[in-house]
Amino acid sequence: MSYLGPEFDQPRPGGPRRPRRGPLTVALAALVPGALLGWVVYETVGSSDGGGSDQAAVRSATASPTTSAPLLPSYPGEDDKQSGASAGPSARTGSSAPAASGSGSGSLKGKVVVIDPGHNPGNFQHASEINRKVDIGTNRKECDTTGTSTNAGYTEARFTLDVAHRLRTLLEQQGATVKLTHDDGSPSWGPCVDERARIGNAAHADAAVSIHADGAAPGDRGFHVILPGPVHAGAADTRPIVPASKDLGERIAGNFVRVTGEPPSNYLGGGTGLVTREDLGGLNLSTVPKVFIECGNMRDSKDAASLTSGTWRQKAAEGISAGIVSFLRGS
Structure with missing residues (x-):
């Protein structure tokens, strides 16, 4: 007031392919259900926050220390504005x-x-x-x-x-x-x-x-x-x-x-x-x-x-x- 008056790629599940070796077939087959279960758990947890561990880290860093606040929205500034991005929340107009x-x-x-x-x-x-x-x-x-x-x-x-x-x-x-x-x-x-x-x-x-x-x-x-x-x-x-x-x-x-x-x-x-x-x-x-x-x-x-x-x-x-x-x- 200078007057005198009034701003990854999500890891993909999976593991080593099961080799076709006869003597090991039975043993490996026993491991498949556990691997599938782990994959299902991974997909469920990963999809629940919409972005994997990197987004979780951001969410942790921006939340209030006294509340479980949601991830802060990003308001682009004059030096970090993205094409088509809004400069802030939707306007409250009318008065x-x-x-x-x-x-x-x-x-x-x-x-x-x-x-x-x-x-x-x-x-x-x-x-x-x-x-x-x-x-x-x-x-x-x-x-x-x-x-x-x-x-x-x-x-x-x-x-x-x-x-x-x-x-x-x-x-x-x-x-x-x-x-x-x-x-x-x-x-x-x-x-x-x-x-x-x-x-x-x-x-x-x-x-x-x-x-x-x-x-x-x-x-x-x-x-x-x-x-x-x-x-x-x-x-x-x-x-x-x-x-x-x-x-x-x-x-x-x-x-x-x-x-x-x-x-x-x-x-x-x-x-x-x-x-x-x-x-x-x-x-x-x-x-x-x-x-x-x-x-x-x-x-x-x-x-x-x-x-x-x-x-x-x-x-x-x-x-x-x-x-x-x-x-x-x-x-």
């Missing part, structure tokens, strides 16, 4: 607040998480709409902005949606009900920052996280988590959510650096990876624990290399998820 979803089981059953992907890929075509001023409590600011991009043109809006999809999958595997403020072109622009806050409020979210990437000067590196300051003005009153939001933000920051290896910002937050602000409508108008995370600086070549990597974006989602899970469990 600016896509329907919530959840697996209904797991350690986060009953918990609601709202994910707010910063900006919208369609904002570029709706300048007049996103420039409209909205009330953020302390003053009036733009409805939204286009966000930033890497020097090669990979936009913040595409980045945030990709990470949001990955994060949604991880949280749903834990049993949480997850709601996105917008998804895959619905709506075609926005929502405005005040509406993004209201979506979290209306969902009675246990935690809300707005995902961004920064557009600072080259050489400025690292992530930072933005916490709401104590605002009490107009329609804004963050005082009830400040302590919980700080707890949420600290847990996300700690897990983000641990999982991704991305350093805390060297230009904001004094090396803590935490920044408090009172000028963001998405925080000012929230009545539920909420933070922003700037995952890195898109204008720095080292950070851009990470942000444009599908592998790294998966780690980013895992780090954010770990922080949210820790917060919701209170552990």
Whole structure:
């Protein structure tokens, strides 16, 4: 957010052929039933996971340590996109607040998480709409902005949606009900920052996280988590959510650096990876624990290399998820 306003072959059964040697015929014939039985068992077990031992290993490596989660779907990124592959789960269209979803089981059953992907890929075509001023409590600011991009043109809006999809999958595997403020072109622009806050409020979210990437000067590196300051003005009153939001933000920051290896910002937050602000409508108008995370600086070549990597974006989602899970469990 660079504005002042708002990604084998299955072994085949079988064994050595039975040689035609008269003296051994009877002995070998006695072994055939056992071999056939072993083959049947092999085929049954092998076909049950649809891919043999290699897929089982992948399934073990990607499952949550606390749940028997299914194999994670692979969301192709901008650098690992396959022809004809979807960029994420099927879009939930029809309103600016896509329907919530959840697996209904797991350690986060009953918990609601709202994910707010910063900006919208369609904002570029709706300048007049996103420039409209909205009330953020302390003053009036733009409805939204286009966000930033890497020097090669990979936009913040595409980045945030990709990470949001990955994060949604991880949280749903834990049993949480997850709601996105917008998804895959619905709506075609926005929502405005005040509406993004209201979506979290209306969902009675246990935690809300707005995902961004920064557009600072080259050489400025690292992530930072933005916490709401104590605002009490107009329609804004963050005082009830400040302590919980700080707890949420600290847990996300700690897990983000641990999982991704991305350093805390060297230009904001004094090396803590935490920044408090009172000028963001998405925080000012929230009545539920909420933070922003700037995952890195898109204008720095080292950070851009990470942000444009599908592998790294998966780690980013895992780090954010770990922080949210820790917060919701209170552990």
